[in-house]
Amino acid sequence: MIEAQSLTKRYGSKTAVDGISFTVQPGKVTGFLGPNGAGKSTTMRMIMGLDRPTSGRVTVNGKPYAEHASPLTEVGALLEAKAVHTGRSARNHLRALAATHGISEKRVDEVVEMTGLQSVAKRRVGGFSLGMGQRLGIAAALLGDPRTLILDEPVNGLDPEGVLWVRNLVKYVASQGRTVFLSSHLMSEMAVTADHLIVIGRGRIVAEGPVQDVVARATSASVRVRSPQAARLAELLTGPEVTVRPLEPGLLEVLGSSAPGVGEVAAAAGITLHELTPMTGSLEEAFMSLTQETVEYHSTALPSAGSGPGGPPPSAAPPAPAPTSAPAPTQEGAR
Numbered sequence: 001m002i003e004a005q006s007l008t009k010r011y012g013s014k015t016a017v018d019g020i021s022f023t024v025q026p027g028k029v030t031g032f033l034g035p036n037g038a039g040k041s042t043t044m045r046m047i048m049g050l051d052r053p054t055s056g057r058v059t060v061n062g063k064p065y066a067e068h069a070s071p072l073t074e075v076g077a078l079l080e081a082k083a084v085h086t087g088r089s090a091r092n093h094l095r096a097l098a099a100t101h102g103i104s105e106k107r108v109d110e111v112v113e114m115t116g117l118q119s120v121a122k123r124r125v126g127g128f129s130l131g132m133g134q135r136l137g138i139a140a141a142l143l144g145d146p147r148t149l150i151l152d153e154p155v156n157g158l159d160p161e162g163v164l165w166v167r168n169l170v171k172y173v174a175s176q177g178r179t180v181f182l183s184s185h186l187m188s189e190m191a192v193t194a195d196h197l198i199v200i201g202r203g204r205i206v207a208e209g210p211v212q213d214v215v216a217r218a219t220s221a222s223v224r225v226r227s228p229q230a231a232r233l234a235e236l237l238t239g240p241e242v243t244v245r246p247l248e249p250g251l252l253e254v255l256g257s258s259a260p261g262v263g264e265v266a267a268a269a270g271i272t273l274h275e276l277t278p279m280t281g282s283l284e285e286a287f288m289s290l291t292q293e294t295v296e297y298h299s300t301a302l303p304s305a306g307s308g309p310g311g312p313p314p315s316a317a318p319p320a321p322a323p324t325s326a327p328a329p330t331q332e333g334a335r
């Protein structure tokens with residue numbers, strides 16, 4: 001279990017983490033979300049004793065990290081989102097780490113195999129791709145078979161197989177009753193991986209709870225209903241608390257009612273339905289709505305594909321220098 005009480009970190013005049021209190025429970029995957037610069041990495045570094053809180057405290061399994069006699073078996077962490085640049089091979093890197101913590105060579109082989117590094121275990125880590133470096137970082141985090149796993153952006157740079165593997169790994173680790181705390185900017189991945197969420201913005205907690213609750217509170221549910229008598233149905237449904245929007249001929253979006261409610265109204269009026277679908281918001285929508293006030297690093301909207309003189313943008317690169325009238329992305333505030 002990780003427990004933070006009024007945890008605060010200031011760098012000069014910048015308050016990176018602003019008096020947050022939270023508990024990360026064992027037995028579930030807790031996702032840590034927030035826009036760039038929200039304070040996620042700083043919080044994780046304080047948990048690992050790599051940054052000293054300006055005030056407040058954070059403990060892992062009841063003690064500050066540094067006070068654990070055998071920290072690697074207590075907490076495994078991946079905090080650097082880049083490969084370790086070293087002339088050592090991956091296996092030797094893990095062996096060295098294991099040796100200083102009294103961990104067996106057998107465990108080194110186990111984590112090499114678990115993370116899919118067998119074929120490159122003898123290669124110099126310096127030549128690793130981002131994804132292989134991530135796998136090595138995760139292997140190091142797993143080395144002590146820790147009760148608590150902290151992963152900062154673990155899927156960054158991983159291929160789809162790697163992303164799926166991380167998802168299954170953290171779910172498995174949590175199912176063993178261990179504590180898992182991970183950050184990611186990939187909302188779709190977090191939605192299918194985490195059980196519980198802590199969302200921060202500008203160093204403060206803006207939402208916390210089970211994933212479904214966070215999404216339900218921050219988005220509005222609606223009902224999609226398809227009917228050959230859509231206009232008549234819209235008339236009957238519309239009321240002080242119910243809004244109906246036609247999406248296309250014969251298809252309505254109903255806000256303020258439920259699928260059973262819409263079905264009852266239709267049945268009472270003898271209206272035929274071809275579709276009745278409850279729609280819930282996505283985690284991405286919830287995240288945008290929860291953090292819109294706290295985003296420090298804003299991007300400007302890009303022109304839609306094909307609208308500029310050069311046609312669709314050639315790649316995902318930002319439009320700098322701008323080929324159209326769109327200004328280049330701005331950065332507010334300094335990191």
Ligand SMILES: Nc1ncnc2c1ncn2[C@@H]1O[C@H](COP(=O)(O)OP(=O)(O)OP(=O)(O)O)[C@@H](O)[C@H]1O
Binds near residue numbers: 036
């Ligand atoms: N060593 C440091 N010195 C000064 N400011 C720092 C330092 N480390 C972090 N900050 C600032 O603290 C704030 C929080 O940074 P942090 O890296 O914790 O955010 P984050 O949520 O992990 O962001 P990202 O999603 O971009 O990784 C940022 O404004 C950052 O610029």
